[in-house]
Amino acid sequence: MKKPAAAGDALSLELKRSHRRARIKSQSPYWVMLIIPMLFFFLVRYWPMFGLSIAFQNYRIGDAFVSSHSRWAGLKWFQMLLKNPNFFRLVRNTLVLNILSILIAFPLAIGFALLLNEIRIRRFRNLTANISLLPYFISTVVIVAIIYNVFSVDDGLVNMILVKLGRAKINFLATSSWFRPLYIGSDIWQHTGFNAVVFTAAIAGIDPNLYEAAALDGSTRLKNIFYITIPCILPTIIIMLLLRIGSIMTVGYEKIILMYTPMTYEVSDVLSTYAYRAGLKDQKFSLSTAISLINSVVNVALLVGANRLTKKISDTSLW
Amino acid sequence: MKKLVSLSLVLILALSLLAACGQTAPSSSQAPASEAASSEAAPASEAASSEAAPASEAASSEEAPAEEGGESWKEEHPGWLCEEKQTLSVYTWEGVSSSFLPPSNDLFFWQWMEDYTNVHIEWEVVPYADYSTLIAAKLSSPEKLNDIVNMGASAQTALSAGQNGMMVDFSEHWYDWFPCMSKMYDDMGIPYAQNVTNYDGSMYAITTFAAPRFNRIILLYNLPWLEQLGLEIPKTVDEFTECLRAIKAAGDLNGNGQDDEIPFTATSVEWLLPAIGTAFGVENIESCDFFSADENGVVFPEYTSDNMKAMLGWLGDIYQEGLLDAEIATNTMDIVAEKVTAERVAVVAMYASFCGSYSNLTKAGQETPNSEIYTIGYPLTSELAPTPKMTMYENYGMFTGVSTDCENPELAARWLDALYADDNVMLVRCCGKPGETFEVDENGEPKIIMPADGSAWTNKNLGCGQLSLPYIQSDLQLTFSAKATRPWYIEKYTEHFFDYAEWAMPSVPKVPGYTEEETEIRDLYQADLKAGWEEYRDKFITGALDVDKDWEAYTKTLEQLGMNEMCKCYQSVYDRTR
Numbered sequence: 001m002k003k004p005a006a007a008g009d010a011l012s013l014e015l016k017r018s019h020r021r022a023r024i025k026s027q028s029p030y031w032v033m034l035i036i037p038m039l040f041f042f043l044v045r046y047w048p049m050f051g052l053s054i055a056f057q058n059y060r061i062g063d064a065f066v067s068s069h070s071r072w073a074g075l076k077w078f079q080m081l082l083k084n085p086n087f088f089r090l091v092r093n094t095l096v097l098n099i100l101s102i103l104i105a106f107p108l109a110i111g112f113a114l115l116l117n118e119i120r121i122r123r124f125r126n127l128t129a130n131i132s133l134l135p136y137f138i139s140t141v142v143i144v145a146i147i148y149n150v151f152s153v154d155d156g157l158v159n160m161i162l163v164k165l166g167r168a169k170i171n172f173l174a175t176s177s178w179f180r181p182l183y184i185g186s187d188i189w190q191h192t193g194f195n196a197v198v199f200t201a202a203i204a205g206i207d208p209n210l211y212e213a214a215a216l217d218g219s220t221r222l223k224n225i226f227y228i229t230i231p232c233i234l235p236t237i238i239i240m241l242l243l244r245i246g247s248i249m250t251v252g253y254e255k256i257i258l259m260y261t262p263m264t265y266e267v268s269d270v271l272s273t274y275a276y277r278a279g280l281k282d283q284k285f286s287l288s289t290a291i292s293l294i295n296s297v298v299n300v301a302l303l304v305g306a307n308r309l310t311k312k313i314s315d316t317s318l319w
Numbered sequence: 320m321k322k323l324v325s326l327s328l329v330l331i332l333a334l335s336l337l338a339a340c341g342q343t344a345p346s347s348s349q350a351p352a353s354e355a356a357s358s359e360a361a362p363a364s365e366a367a368s369s370e371a372a373p374a375s376e377a378a379s380s381e382e383a384p385a386e387e388g389g390e391s392w393k394e395e396h397p398g399w400l401c402e403e404k405q406t407l408s409v410y411t412w413e414g415v416s417s418s419f420l421p422p423s424n425d426l427f428f429w430q431w432m433e434d435y436t437n438v439h440i441e442w443e444v445v446p447y448a449d450y451s452t453l454i455a456a457k458l459s460s461p462e463k464l465n466d467i468v469n470m471g472a473s474a475q476t477a478l479s480a481g482q483n484g485m486m487v488d489f490s491e492h493w494y495d496w497f498p499c500m501s502k503m504y505d506d507m508g509i510p511y512a513q514n515v516t517n518y519d520g521s522m523y524a525i526t527t528f529a530a531p532r533f534n535r536i537i538l539l540y541n542l543p544w545l546e547q548l549g550l551e552i553p554k555t556v557d558e559f560t561e562c563l564r565a566i567k568a569a570g571d572l573n574g575n576g577q578d579d580e581i582p583f584t585a586t587s588v589e590w591l592l593p594a595i596g597t598a599f600g601v602e603n604i605e606s607c608d609f610f611s612a613d614e615n616g617v618v619f620p621e622y623t624s625d626n627m628k629a630m631l632g633w634l635g636d637i638y639q640e641g642l643l644d645a646e647i648a649t650n651t652m653d654i655v656a657e658k659v660t661a662e663r664v665a666v667v668a669m670y671a672s673f674c675g676s677y678s679n680l681t682k683a684g685q686e687t688p689n690s691e692i693y694t695i696g697y698p699l700t701s702e703l704a705p706t707p708k709m710t711m712y713e714n715y716g717m718f719t720g721v722s723t724d725c726e727n728p729e730l731a732a733r734w735l736d737a738l739y740a741d742d743n744v745m746l747v748r749c750c751g752k753p754g755e756t757f758e759v760d761e762n763g764e765p766k767i768i769m770p771a772d773g774s775a776w777t778n779k780n781l782g783c784g785q786l787s788l789p790y791i792q793s794d795l796q797l798t799f800s801a802k803a804t805r806p807w808y809i810e811k812y813t814e815h816f817f818d819y820a821e822w823a824m825p826s827v828p829k830v831p832g833y834t835e836e837e838t839e840i841r842d843l844y845q846a847d848l849k850a851g852w853e854e855y856r857d858k859f860i861t862g863a864l865d866v867d868k869d870w871e872a873y874t875k876t877l878e879q880l881g882m883n884e885m886c887k888c889y890q891s892v893y894d895r896t897r
Binding site: 061063080084085086148154169171174175176261262263266277280281282283284285 | 452458459479482483484658845850851854857
C-alpha cells in the first residue's frame, strides 16, 4: 500500500516543480523588470543607511562614515536633543501639523473624489479633476510667494478686503495662531486634487452592477455613496491612512522654512526644520542624523502598530 | 519578442542608473565656453591699464620675494604671478543679495585682474542663499575640488576640511605666499595670522576682515520729507520718537492719495537693532552673538541686560503706535528696497554706504542720479546712554582656502594675496577704470574723474560688483567709492559720526582660533541660543509678549539654551586674544 502512495507523492512533487518552473518561466520578464526598483531601493534607500552611523559619532565634513579614525560619541547627540528645552515643542509641532493634515486634508481628498464621481457630465468632471490637479505642479517656493502676496499685512489682498470692511489689519504671516491655518489651508488647496486621484481610481474600479442593483432596489445617490462606494474603497482608504501614519513624524521642511519667522517658531518649528538648521546650516551632521533616526524609528513603530490595529478591525493591512 | 524588448529595456535603465553614480567633476578644461570666450574678449586696452598704475604702488610688488633667475617678464609685468598664463578654478557664491553683481570674467575688474596677474579664472558660482548647505555638499562629495574654495562663514567648516586633508595648510608659508597681506596687517598692527590660526597651529584659510570704519548700520532719513515738515535730524531717542510721530501725523507725504507712508523700517530686525542699540547703551549688537566685555574685561551677555530690556520695550511701544513698519518681522532687503523706491519710507536702518538716492537700495549697477535723498543721521542718545557712540565691530569671516587638489597651491595663494592686499589691485577694485574713473595725482593719491554729464559713477562702472572672495573693508574702498557715487557721503559721515561720536566697547572677536573645547561649546549652543533670542526679540517688539511681564521667562529660556556656558566660553577666548 505504501509503494503506490510514495510513487504518487513523487509524481505530485514532480508536477509541482514543473508547474513552478513553468510559472517562473512565464513570469521571467517581470522578475527581470523587478531588478530596477530593487537596485533603486538598494542604492538609494538601503546603501545610505550606513550613513546613520554618524549619529553616534562626532562627524566632520569629509570623514568616512565608518573607519578606524571615526570619533565615536555614543548617545551624545540623542541626549543633547532630549535635553534641548525646545525638544517637546518640536515633537508637538510635528505631530500637530501631521494630525491636522490627517484629520482635515485626508478626508477632504476622499470627499472630493466622491463628489467628482457624482458629476454626471463627463467633460465637466474631467475638467474639474484636471483643474484641481494643477496646483500640485506649482513649486513650493511659488506657493509660499502666493501666500505672502495674498496675506501680506501691507498690501495683501485679504488685508485690503478687511480694511474695506472696516476691520483692522491682521499680520497673518507673523502671528503664531495663523500659521497652522495658512499651512494646512494652502496644503489642502495644493494637494487635494492630487490626493484624490488614488480614491478616484479606486472608485472607478467598483463593479457598476452594484449600482444598477441598488437602483432597482430604489437606492438614492446618497445611499449609494454610504453603502456601496465608501465600503468598496475602504481598503484603499485604510492603506493610504496607514501610509500617512507611517510618516507622522515627518514634515517636509521646505515649505515651513519658507513660511516661518521667529514670531511663529512656537508653532512652526518642527523636527525637520530644526534638523535643517542644526545639521546643514550649523554643520552638526551627527545631530541632524540623530533626529532623522529618531523620526524613522517612531514612524516605523507607529506604522507597525497601526497596521496591526487595522488588521484586527478590518482585515485590511499593508502586510 | 516581448522578453527581448523587456530585457533590453531593463538593461538600458540599469546602465543609466549606474552611469549616474560615477559622474566625475568637470575638469577645468570643460568650463563653459562662454566664460572662456569672455576672457578672450577682454578689451586689449585694459591690458595697458596695469602699466598705468602709479609708481608708488608698483613698489609694493618689489617687496615680494625675488624670483629665482631674475626673469625679465617679472620686470616688465611686476604684477604677473607666472610667466606663462595659468588657469585657476574658483568656487564661490553669487553675492550676498540680488543687489550685487556675481563675479564673472565679463566684468571689467576680473578682466583687468587676469591681465595684471596673468592668471585666468574659471568661476563656479552658486547662489548665496543656502551656501552653507552647498559648500557642505561640495566638500562631502568625492568630486575633485576647485583650486580656490570659498568655504563660507563657518570656521568649523574650514577647520574640518583642513583636518581631513582637503585644504592646504598656510601656516608654514604665511610670509612666503602672502607677502602683501602679511605686510599690510603687520603695518596695521593687527595680529591677523595669530587670529586666523587654529588651535592646532594650522591655518587652512584666509578670511575677510571688516575693520570698524566707514560702513556701520545707521539711520538714514528721507531728507525731502524732513525739510517739508521743517524737522531737524534727531539726536536723542525722544526727538526721534517725536520726528516719527510728526511724519505719521503728516499723512500723505508722497502724494499718492493713500495712507501708505512708513515712518520707520529696516530690512530685518537684525539690522534694526544696531542702528539704535548705542542709544540705549547696548553697544555691541552688530555681531551675531551679543557678548561684550566691560572695562574690566569681564564678558557679559547683552541679551538680558537692562539696557536691552529698555530698548525692546521702546521698540514695542513705537510698533504699537504704528511708527514702526508693521512688516518688520517679515521684511527682506528686496521688500524694503521696493518700499523705499515707492517713496513710502521716512527713516530706514541700513548700512551707511546705502545712503543716497532711492535706487541705492535696489540693484547695484542701475544708472542713478547723484542726489542726496536719504541722508546720514546721528547716533541717538538717551538718559541710559547720554554719549553718542558708534558700534565697534571687528570681524573675521568668509573663509577661503586652497584645496589640496590644486596643482600649484603657491600660485593660488599668491593670487589670493594679490586680490586681497596688492596695492594696485586694491586701487582698481575700489576706484574702477584707471584714466577713466580715476587718476593718480603727484602725491600718489587717487582722484576721481567725475562723469562729464555731472552725474555720479555707479558700482558697475567702478568695480567688480560684490567681491565674493576675501576682502578687507578698507577705508580706500569705502571712502573712494562713496566719493565717486555720493560726494556728500564722507562729509556727512565725518560730521555725524567721526567728529561727533565715540567708539562703543569692542565685541569679543569672532576669530577662528578657538580651542577644540571652545569650538564644541559654541557649536552646541550658538544656533539654539540665536533662535531663542530671535523668537523672544520679535515677540517683544510686535507686542506678542510684554517686556515687563515676560522678561523673567525670556531670561530663563536663554539660560536653558546655554547662554551662561557661551559666556564662559567667550570669556576664555577674550582673555586669550585680547
